[in-house]
Amino acid sequence: xxxxxxxxxxxxxxxxxxxxxxxxxxxxxxxxxxxxxxxxxxxxxxxxxxxxxxxxxxxxxxxxxxxxxxxxxxxxxxxxxxxxxxxxxxxxxxxxxxxxxxxxxxxxxxxxxxxxxxxxxxxxxxxxxxxxxxxxxxxxxxxxxxxxxxxxxxxxxxxxxxxxxxxxxxxxxxxxxxxxxxxxxxxxxxxxxxxxxxxxxxxxxxxxxxxxxxxxxxxxxxxxxxxxxxxxxxxxxxxxxxxxxxxxxxxxxxxxxxxxxxxxxxxxxxxxxxxxxxxxxxxxxxxxxxxxxxxxxxxxxxxxxxxxxxxxxxxxxxxxxxxxxxx
Numbered sequence: 040x041x042x043x044x045x046x047x048x049x050x051x052x053x054x055x056x057x058x059x060x061x062x063x064x065x066x067x068x069x070x071x072x073x074x075x076x077x078x079x080x081x082x083x084x085x086x087x088x089x090x091x092x093x094x095x096x097x098x099x100x101x102x103x104x105x106x107x108x109x110x111x112x113x114x115x116x117x118x119x120x121x122x123x124x125x126x127x128x129x130x131x132x133x134x135x136x137x138x139x140x141x142x143x144x145x146x147x148x149x150x151x152x153x154x155x156x157x158x159x160x161x162x163x164x165x166x167x168x169x170x171x172x173x174x175x176x177x178x179x180x181x182x183x184x185x186x187x188x189x190x191x192x193x194x195x196x197x198x199x200x201x202x203x204x205x206x207x208x209x210x211x212x213x214x215x216x217x218x219x220x221x222x223x224x225x226x227x228x229x230x231x232x233x234x235x236x237x238x239x240x241x242x243x244x245x246x247x248x249x250x251x252x253x254x255x256x257x258x259x260x261x262x263x264x265x266x267x268x269x270x271x272x273x274x275x276x277x278x279x280x281x282x283x284x285x286x287x288x289x290x291x292x293x294x295x296x297x298x299x300x301x302x303x304x305x306x307x308x309x310x311x312x313x314x315x316x317x318x319x320x321x322x323x324x325x326x327x328x329x330x331x332x333x334x335x336x337x338x339x340x341x342x343x344x345x346x347x348x349x350x351x352x353x354x355x356x357x358x359x360x361x362x363x364x365x366x
Contacts, residue, residue: 068112068359078121089243111359115154129164143197168252170206188218216281231282234270237261240315301346310347
């Protein structure tokens, strides 16, 4: 008997060239999507205190950020709007001259090949911060559908490639699909936040989007973090209603859900590495506890390895630049 094993896995780990040759999961810049927060004004760049290197920007500044991302090879951007005025119904959401609509038009003019995705939800636009219409203190599912469809249609008119409903109202994909088709936008795709969990990792985002609920929380419509089978039911329902792509959010704590959704549906799948995931890596790196670039790339590879085709991440530009530099 030989004194050492015939198969020695370390043989293929000796150099970077060997490791690259047999690498099972590949992350490309084109698979990354960068979230951007757009607000009214000109020359506005307001840093988000809880998210290093992330800012609210006016449309002109947003175009600069999107251009830098596109030059790094990032595949797309996801737009969130911070309106000048909020009200009970979130009427600014479907204002054709709102920040998201203006941002879409600017991007399609300046960067026609960059995929533009718009978040469709009411929480940034309502005075109460919830994702739909409040009736007796609770979000009314069916009354909210018409408003979400109006918002999605406004984004489509502006030129969005993909609209992404994130509200978690039952039936919203079907309502949006019907509204788009009836208005002649059958080519506009829908990326559904199909399995969006009521997560503790959204805190920094709510500062960035100015969307913290004024009362209560969102556990009545976002998913219980303990449920996986329910995530599959939600996903299949959105597919049946016309979703072209589906999403799991957050990504890191729900890699098992990503894996099951991809395996069982086979649909194009996005995963959102959310603000809390990003902020934790940034904060630990700032304190010298971890190496930021290695932790960043490891987290993104893990999401891809679980089955995500697209990763929405605030690291998109930095990761794309690093991937380009590595060749």
